[in-house]
């Protein structure tokens with residue numbers, strides 16, 4: 001199957017060499033080829049260039065992209081897409097004045113989702129998640145990370161991971177799987193957190209390894225959830241099973257989680273709404289990708305990640321949706337892009353880089369995804385006719401995506 005896209009108004013992220021990460025000032029650079037063509041064969045980007053060089057190229061399918069922008073599909077490096085049902089009730093509680101922490105204390109939050117998830121069958125969870133994933137595909141997400149963490153028992157965590165594995169096998173989207181058993185302390189272990197951590201280390205991890213169910217390990221390193229010591233125990237255990245870390249840190253409190261993650265060579269540290277100069281110093285000495293999740297700040301009304309401090313320190317930054325029923329009930333990366341510009345004061349160029357190449361890096365996939373480079377995967381967004389790529393973040397709430405090609409298949 002070959003696809004030729006012609007008359008592209010702006011072809012973004014064109015790199016002849018295989019760029020895998022952009023940092024600091026580099027993030028403000030977005031290579032654009034005007035009046036261009038792009039040629040795809042099966043699931044691979046084969047050729048591109050100015051329209052004047054397009055003569056003689058033939059393909060089974062030709063798409064005329066006059067007036068349109070073409071760019072790599074979004075790489076969403078942080079989601080909780082598999083969940084049992086919405087938590088709109090808590091949304092109302094918050095409107096009426098309760099905080100996220102207060103809702104969690106009265107039995108809402110993650111534990112609420114965990115209880116519901118335990119009652120659902122693998123089939124039910126799969127069908128719901130598939131519907132959500134298909135929606136995201138049409139909104140331009142081609143690569144996605146999905147976490148477990150609403151199971152919180154051996155059986156239910158494995159059930160979640162199997163659902164995510166099935167999404168990986170049976171859909172076009174490229175799915176990376178993260179084990180987040182340490183998402184919350186289950187009710188049963190309220191007075192025996194050590195017992196739950198033991199269960200994660202001695203029961204869950206060996207089974208996950210045996211069935212090859214996850215690529216990464218995650219921990220919610222936060223006051224009231226898992227301390228630095230707890231997190232270190234889990235990361236250390238996961239090392240034995242070759243599960244690199246991508247962890248939730250600094251959402252409500254900064255107490256050294258970033259430094260710990262760097263010590264364990266984490267692939268990414270996600271959230272960072274609270275950020276100290278020590279955190280920035282630790283990141284400077286690492287290959288760890290900081291990931292901002294602005295939808296969560298938007299939805300909960302908590303501070304936004306200080307993206308400018310991160311970028312001005314010469315560090316890279318990725319943005320992701322954090323799609324989950326409690327604090328970010330949307331996986332729409334186009335809105336994440338708008339928030340990055342409007343609230344994190346990122347330029348459209350920085351935001352697009354953060355949602356493509358750096359998002360791919362945060363999943364260990366940037367040698368295959370995240371830019372228009374010969375040999376990379378054919379994961380492509382074609383917009384509706386627009387005046388320029390700046391419209392993507394500017395027209396917040398509007399869907400400017402027309403066609404999405406994921407692994408060479410047109411959606």
Ligand SMILES: [Zn+2]
Pocket residue numbers: 078079080248322324
């Ligand atoms: Zn999250």
